[in-house]
Amino acid sequence: DIxxxxxxxSLSASVGDRxxxxxxxxxxxxxxxxxxxxxxxxAPRLLIYASSxxxxxxxxxxxxxxxxxxxxxxxxxxxxxxxxxxxxxQTFSTPYTFGLGTKLEIK
Amino acid sequence: QVQLxxxxxxxxxxxxxxxxxxTVSGGSITSNNLYWVWIRQSPGNGLEWIGTTHNxxxxxxxxxxxxxxxxxxxxxxxxxxxQLRFVTAADTAVYYCARQSIADSGPYNWxxxxxxxxxxxxxx
Numbered sequence: 001d002i003x004x005x006x007x008x009x010s011l012s013a014s015v016g017d018r019x020x021x022x023x024x025x026x027x028x029x030x031x032x033x034x035x036x037x038x039x040x041x042x043a044p045r046l047l048i049y050a051s052s053x054x055x056x057x058x059x060x061x062x063x064x065x066x067x068x069x070x071x072x073x074x075x076x077x078x079x080x081x082x083x084x085x086x087x088x089x090q091t092f093s094t095p096y097t098f099g100l101g102t103k104l105e106i107k
Numbered sequence: 108q109v110q111l112x113x114x115x116x117x118x119x120x121x122x123x124x125x126x127x128x129x130t131v132s133g134g135s136i137t138s139n140n141l142y143w144v145w146i147r148q149s150p151g152n153g154l155e156w157i158g159t160t161h162n163x164x165x166x167x168x169x170x171x172x173x174x175x176x177x178x179x180x181x182x183x184x185x186x187x188x189x190q191l192r193f194v195t196a197a198d199t200a201v202y203y204c205a206r207q208s209i210a211d212s213g214p215y216n217w218x219x220x221x222x223x224x225x226x227x228x229x230x231x
Contacts, residue, residue: 034217043203044154046219050210055219087154091216095169098154 002026002090006099012107017078021102023088025069032092035064035073038101039084047086048073080106109134111204111222118228119194125227127189129204136185137162142207143187144218145178149200159207160187194229201226 003026013019023033031051036044046055048064051071061076075082083106088099115127129143136143145157158178160166166178177190191198202225205218 032215036218043205043221043224044218045221046217049217049219050213050215053215055217089154089218094156094159094167095171096156098156100153 001095002029002093002097004088004090004097004099006086006088006102008102009100010103010105012105013078014107015078015080019075019078019104021073021075021086021104023071023073023099025071025090025092028069029090029092031066032090033064033066033071034089034091035062036087036089037082037084038087044087075104078104109206109220111206111220113202113204113222113225115202115225115227117226118230119198120231121195121229122193125189125191125194125198125229127202127204127225127227129187129189129222131185131187131206136180136187137182140209140211142209142216143178143180144205144207145176145189146203146205146218146221147198147200148203148224151197152200155200157189157191157202196229199227199229 005024007022033051035048038044051066052064063074065072085101085103087101110132112130119125142161144159148154158168160178162180175192180187205221209216
């Protein structure tokens with residue numbers, strides 16, 4: 001199975017900050033990498049697919065990038081509604097696997 | 108817009124079979140380039156993909172489930188279902204159904220939207 005390693009596991013930031021969340025795949029996954037946001041008691045919500053394509057309806061302050069097996073989710077100018085847990089997912093090969101998540105908290 | 112809703116018993120006894128249903132509204136379950144997927148989430152195992160199906164193809168599953176899972180589609184009711192046999196406490200989780208879309212421009216695929224999830228507890 002392809003292992004997805006996210007870092008950090010938690011992060012404190014303030015409204016207006018720029019934050020980056022990292023995800024590393026244990027082997028090549030090309031650009032088959034998705035990012036999800038999850039709030040407590042809710043289902044995950046797709047933010048970005050194919051490494052850098054913004055899902056329709058998602059704010060443009062979210063962006064994704066890739067370099068080899070390293071992937072980054074960037075949130076510019078944090079808003080109060082962005083405090084949540086973020087997951088990466090690879091869909092390059094089955095079994096599809098997720099990272100363990102990065103919890104973004106208010107400083 | 109497409110919406111999904113899980114339904115299930117909430118509580119299942121050990122070694123029994125859990126059955127969950129996902130009702131799809133706002134769109135047809137038979138649409139091309141759409142697959143249907145079950146995922147679960149537990150504190151111990153995080154998010155875990157269970158399996159994916161298509162209305163006209165064979166399902167494929169996570170090997171970690173040791174062939175205990177079966178996913179089926181009912182086009183007459185616009186629903187798809189999950190059965191998981193011989194459940195144990197390790198199967199206690201929130202179960203989600205979702206749509207798996209494939210890009211027109213290539214085989215990239217993603218899960219969206221998701222149902223709200225249903226908590227399933229395995230206990231005697």
